[in-house]
């Protein structure tokens with residue numbers, strides 16, 4: 001087996017391709033690898049393979065394309081296009097798999113040089129009635145596929161069948177990815193376990209005077225040394241007023257006594273993400289107003305998690321958190337009741353402006369439909385979602401009681417839907433007030 005592609009990834013990808021092929025019937029599917037991205041001048045961003053492509057190949061090189069064509073003869077149904085070996089380039093950028101080794105190493109029928117895509121692809125489309133391709137992700141890829149469809153259509157004169165319908169792979173592949181396999185769940189469990197270690201470290205080294213990015217570094221170090229190759233997304237470490245900035249990313253502020261700090265961060269293990277948020281007092285003790293709001297968000301989060309079961313819909317998880325939050329906001333004087341009216345007119349959005357959940361998987365906001373036939377989707381065993389209610393009271397909010405202004409809180413866990421009780425993958429990460437207060441500041445930040 002080719003050393004650069006772990007056998008497990010190849011094996012899983014083969015079985016994913018087989019499942020997809022069975023469901024495609026008379027269609028052909030084309031998947032492109034992620035393009036490389038320039039960071040600045042001649043420096044690239046770290047490369048991370050496109051999730052669909054990795055799911056179906058286990059292959060991490062750019063300039064690659066997978067074709068799945070179950071309408072063709074046995075032994076001629078899958079093709080990979082990839083970069084050819086180039087010993088000179090490999091001196092600089094590392095070993096490439098190359099065309100010769102690809103069929104055996106990746107378990108595909110045929111391999112071609114990436115550069116021959118324009119001439120070869122029309123042949124693979126011929127004979128299929130429908131084409132699965134994600135139009136609109138990348139203009140260059142779109143152009144290649146549209147040209148191949150045009151070229152294939154030219155063959156119609158000869159009586160050949162060519163794809164007339166273009167379909168989004170979401171209909172098949174993303175439904176497949178939505179229900180997690182035992183292997184996927186194992187990776188997600190590992191990602192959540194590492195998230196636990198990292199978040200605990202950030203809590204332990206937190207104290208006034210420490211910069212947000214130092215908490216980030218302490219947390220991400222734990223992930224790296226334990227085998228997570230990368231974060232699942234850019235870590236958010238927002239202290240004080242920054243906790244109210246939903247997509248805060250600069251992580252540059254020096255934390256002060258009396259602040260809360262909100263950390264929304266997760267790592268990636270075998271291309272599967274964890275996505276966890278914890279909010280805690282920088283110096284180890286909640287103030288009274290902070291404690292009241294925190295307890296409210298925690299209660300809302302638990303109400304949401306309790307609905308992560310078969311029989312509830314995705315939307316009902318959100319409804320549970322909205323109800324608890326709105327009741328609490330009225331009780332604390334942040335909203336004026338009645339509660340039913342504030343739910344109906346969405347008055348709660350003043351302090352809770354985002355949704356409660358998203359699918360979680362290879363992509364942190366994972367694929368899969370949220371609505372089926374116009375109604376919110378029923379939860380099923382094997383689905384994984386986050387539950388992440390929050391409250392964000394702007395420091396500029398003149399209507400809010402002064403003691404609450406500038407407080408931002410979110411609590412987020414990763415939940416697997418099972419046949420029975422919700423399985424909270426990130427359950428080990430402290431979120432009870434006593435547990436947090438006992439852990440914060442217990443370690444020095446080593447420098």
Ligand code: MG
Pocket residue numbers: 264265275276277412
């Ligand atoms: Mg998050």
Ligand code: MG
Pocket residue numbers: 275358386388412
């Ligand atoms: Mg999330």
